[in-house]
Amino acid sequence: SERTLVLVKPDGVERGLVGEVLSRIERKGLKLAALELKNVDDELAGQHYAEHADKPFFGSLVEFITSGSVVAAIVEGENAVAAFRQIAGGTHPVEKAAPGSIRGDYGLEVQYNLVHGSDSAESAEREIKLWFPDR
Ligand code: GTP
Ligand code: MG
DSSP states (O other): OEEEEEEEOHHHHHTTOHHHHHHHHHHHTOEEEEEEEEEOOHHHHHHHTGGGTTSTTHHHHHHHHTSSEEEEEEEEETTHHHHHHHHHOOSSTTTTOOBTBHHHHHOOSSSOOOEEEOSSHHHHHHHHHHHOTTO
């Protein structure tokens, strides 16, 4: 099986959607292997989103992800990376995410898209080292 790093971003925590997200993960058949409520500092945010450092929205993204509590989870299962991205939906909650997905059901704006899921098994292992150094 495979691991992926999932975050419920500050908008999802603020809106009380943590249970909803975790419930969808469990109903899909994926397993929670670690779960933690965290406050994110600029350093972790910058490392997590390093691939976006040159994008125009980087500053805004770091400000957002450090603005409130985040729920971080290691999610495990067959094809966990693709399986979570399927239930999350595309990056833009209206333009890309299908109804029935987390972003498609709950989001309106690209920055406030509720969840993060690693985009490959390699990214997942890199991100898990950042968020859960002892796992
Ligand atoms: P993550 O799972 O969060 O990594 O989302 P993703 O893989 O679907 O998208 P990507 O890695 O390309 O972008 C990372 C995050 O940056 C997105 O989830 C959005 O929150 C934010 N983002 C992406 N594009 C834009 C944009 O054009 N404007 C703003 N403000 N934020 C963006
Ligand atoms: Mg991404």
